[in-house]
Amino acid sequence: MVIDVATIGEDVPLLEGIRTACAIRRLRPDPVPRELIRKVCEAGTFAPSGGNRQPWTFIAVTDPERRSWFAERYRRVFASYIAPARRAAESPDYPNAQRKILAGALHLAEHLHEAPVHLFVAGWKRRGEPQYQALYPAIENVLLACRAVGLGASLTTLQQAFQAEVDAWLGLPETQPTCAMLPIGWPAVKHRRPVRRSIDECLHFERFTPR
Template sequence: MTADIGLFEAIYTARSLRHFKSDPVPQELITKVLDAAIRASSGGNTQHWTFIVVRDAEKRRQIAAIYRKASDYASAVYAARPKPDHLTDEQFAQFLANSGYLWDHMADAPAILVPCLTKREPPKRASLPDVVQARYADHLANVQRISGSSIYPAIQNIILACRGLGLGTVITTNHILYENEVKAVLGIPDNVATFALMPIGYPTRKYGPLTRKPVSDVTYADSWGTPWPDATGN
C-alpha cells in the first residue's frame, strides 16, 4: 500500500488509467475502496447500490467480449464527432488510442468492478396529490434522468480511493448497449441496473497531473454568459 496522499493531490492526479499489471489486487484493498464508495450520498439515503467485483478469469473474459462488441459502436461515434477544441490533434489521437486499448484489454485487469442500483418503482399516480398527478409524466422523465445521482458519487469515491491506494481505474459505460448480456453473465436480477464497468489494478502508466480548461472558461457568475473572474481577478 502506498503512503497516504492528500485529498486535493488525489483529485488533481487521478487520471483515467487503462493499462494494468497482471498482479492481483489484495481483497483488503478492494474492500477499502468499496468502503470509501459507500460513504457517498444517495438519493433519499436509500443506499440501494450493489457492487459486483469480478475476479474470475472466465467471467472477465466474457464481459470483455461483450464490452468489445459494444465498443465497435462507440468507435463509430467517436469517429463521427469533431475533435474538442481544447485538444490538440496529438492529444485527441492519444485519447482514442487509450480508449481503443481498453476495448481490447478489459479482461487483462485483475478485477472488474460493476456498480449497480436496484430500480425503485415510483408511487402509483392515483396515490399522489392532484398537483403531482398533473405533472406525473414529467416526474417519471425526471426520475429517469437523475437516477445516476445515487451511484455516480460512489463511483467518484472509488476513483479517488484507488488513486490513494496506488491503484488505477477508469469509468466506462459502453457495455450498457448490451447490458442484458452482462447481467446474464453475472446473474444480475431484472430489477437491477448496471451503471459502469471499472477495471481495477496496479497501473503501468503514471498518474496526473491533469490538463483541464481553466475554471473561468467553464463558469458563469449569477447568470449564463456573465464571466467568472480568472485567476488574476479579471
C-alpha cells in the same frame, strides 16, 4: 509486494488526489488483494445518495474466464461505438487530446480481459427506470480511493448496451441494473493531472456571463 491495507492511501491529500485521479486505462495484470478491493469499495459507500438510500451494489469479477467473457462482449460493442471516431482520427486535423483518449480507450478494449478486477456497480430502478445518477457519486469515490491507494482505474458504461445479458450473468435481479464497470489494476502508467478547461472558463458568480 507486501501491502498494509489499513494504511495504504491514507496520507494522500484529498485535493491533490482529486486533481491527479486521471483515467488509467493501461493496467498491469498482477492481482489486486481482495482486502484492497474492499477498501476502495468502502470509500464508495461514503458517497451521498437521495434519502440516504445507499442504492449501490459492487460486484468484483476477478476470475480470468469471467473477465474474458465480459471483455469479448465489451470489445464487440466498443468496435461499433468507436468506429466514427476512428474514421475521424484519420484526418491530420483530429485534435491530439482526442487522439490520446482514443488510443487509451482502444488499448483498454483490447486488453480488458487482462485487467485483474472488473468492478461492476449496480443500483436501483424507480418506476421501472434505472436511476444511474444515484450511483455516480459512489463511483467517483471509488475512483478517488483507487487513486489514493495507487491503483489505476477508469469509468466505463458500455455494458449498458448489453445490460440484460450482463445483469443475468452477474446474477442481479431485474430491479438492480448495472450502471458501470470500472477496470481496476496496478497502473502501467503514472497518475497525473489530466487536461481540463480552466476553472475561469467555467465559473460564474451570481449570473452566467457569456465569455
